[in-house]
Amino acid sequence: MKAVLFDRFGEPAEVLRVGDAAAQEPGRNEVCVRMILSPINPSDLLVVRGQYGRLPALPATPGFEGVGIIDAVGPGFFKRLRGLRPGRRVAALNGQGGNWREFVILPARQAVPLADDIPDEQAASFFVNPATALVMIQDVLRVRPGDWLLQTAAGSALGQMVVRLGRRLGFRTINVVRRNETAEELLRLGADEVIATDRERVEDRVRTITKGAGVRFALDAVGGETGLIAVRSLGVGGRMLVYGTLSNQPIPVDPRLLIAGQKRIEGFWLSEWMQAQGVLTILRLFRRIHAMMRVGILTTPVQATYALEHIGEAVRAADKPGRSGKILLKLSPASG
Ligand SMILES: NC(=O)c1ccc[n+]([C@@H]2O[C@H](COP(=O)([O-])OP(=O)(O)OC[C@H]3O[C@@H](n4cnc5c(N)ncnc54)[C@H](OP(=O)(O)O)[C@@H]3O)[C@@H](O)[C@H]2O)c1
Numbered sequence: 001m002k003a004v005l006f007d008r009f010g011e012p013a014e015v016l017r018v019g020d021a022a023a024q025e026p027g028r029n030e031v032c033v034r035m036i037l038s039p040i041n042p043s044d045l046l047v048v049r050g051q052y053g054r055l056p057a058l059p060a061t062p063g064f065e066g067v068g069i070i071d072a073v074g075p076g077f078f079k080r081l082r083g084l085r086p087g088r089r090v091a092a093l094n095g096q097g098g099n100w101r102e103f104v105i106l107p108a109r110q111a112v113p114l115a116d117d118i119p120d121e122q123a124a125s126f127f128v129n130p131a132t133a134l135v136m137i138q139d140v141l142r143v144r145p146g147d148w149l150l151q152t153a154a155g156s157a158l159g160q161m162v163v164r165l166g167r168r169l170g171f172r173t174i175n176v177v178r179r180n181e182t183a184e185e186l187l188r189l190g191a192d193e194v195i196a197t198d199r200e201r202v203e204d205r206v207r208t209i210t211k212g213a214g215v216r217f218a219l220d221a222v223g224g225e226t227g228l229i230a231v232r233s234l235g236v237g238g239r240m241l242v243y244g245t246l247s248n249q250p251i252p253v254d255p256r257l258l259i260a261g262q263k264r265i266e267g268f269w270l271s272e273w274m275q276a277q278g279v280l281t282i283l284r285l286f287r288r289i290h291a292m293m294r295v296g297i298l299t300t301p302v303q304a305t306y307a308l309e310h311i312g313e314a315v316r317a318a319d320k321p322g323r324s325g326k327i328l329l330k331l332s333p334a335s336g
Contacts (some may be wrong), residue, residue: 009050063099224249
């Protein structure tokens with residue numbers, strides 16, 4: 001079976017190769033999934049670069065999520081409980097990484113049966129970004145209708161979900177992007193305000209928009225000077241979640257910024273949040289994502305799909321600024 005492999009950490013386009021991996025049989029309460037499509041997310045590239053919070057033993061295969069068809073099921077009762085049988089299309093959640101291959105073995109609880117009306121291109125990104133957006137907004141920050149929320153990297157797939165969630169749930173978004181071209185698309189999706197750092201001073205605009213009060217909530221995936229802008233935009237009692245490191249730079253925060261107004265900066269990592277939840281919460285989360293994906297709130301724009309064999313070109317495209325959507329890897333023929 002074909003798989004994307006890397007034997008050392010480094011630049012993805014240099015270290016990733018296509019090779020042969022041994023096929024395995026599913027064990028107790030496991031399923032074997034024939035993978036169809038998997039997105040190239042920033043976290044996948046961080047793993048390959050050796051910069052992610054948890055790293056695999058080498059050689060390894062990247063890929064935290066994707067869509068596939070159940071090929072075989074191992075013994076155990078869990079699969080019956082969830083309707084997991086050969087031929088069923090599922091979202092394949094793989095917190096350990098390893099989905100960029102033709103067949104993958106997963107614990108049955110990490111295979112999520114999908115409704116037929118969700119296309120493969122959307123099902124490929126069923127979990128990582130939708131769950132993070134929903135959980136940060138509704139479970140961690142508990143953003144309420146009317147609240148102002150500022151987010152950086154707002155043009156990202158996850159940022160666009162937050163904009164649509166704002167429209168649906170009634171909170172207002174100030175969206176910080178690095179290129180003005182992104183602004184129109186975000187306004188079309190329902191953004192209340194968009195500020196391009198290549199055009200304007202964010203703090204001045206935030207002050208005007210919020211009538212000097214600052215925002216109650218901020219989400220930052222960039223760090224560095226952009227992260228600092230988000231901290232500066234917080235109002236009294238403001239809370240900021242940091243959840244990404246796109247600039248690879250530390251946020252240079254003067255402690256006085258936090259002391260006056262008793263503001264908070266907190267980290268968020270979906271993987272750790274999941275580990276702290278019970279099975280019922282996770283099953284409910286799958287249902288919430290399903291519902292919001294079907295009505296177009298937690299959807300992901302796709303720019304292009306590359307065959308597994310073209311992994312070098314695919315990761316180069318995923319790393320390019322100004323993409324119009326996700327880069328997907330095609331791992332085997334579609335569900336038909
Ligand atoms: N903590 C967690 O559990 C968790 C879970 C899911 C995702 N995340 C994080 O969420 C972030 C977004 O993920 P995604 O899949 O939605 O991303 P994506 O769709 O691949 O888009 C990346 C976006 O980041 C912007 N960007 C890249 N480098 C930047 C920089 N140095 N300064 C400003 N903007 C920059 C790009 O802007 P351009 O359009 O200008 O190129 C693009 O809009 C990533 O950092 C990811 O790691 C974290």
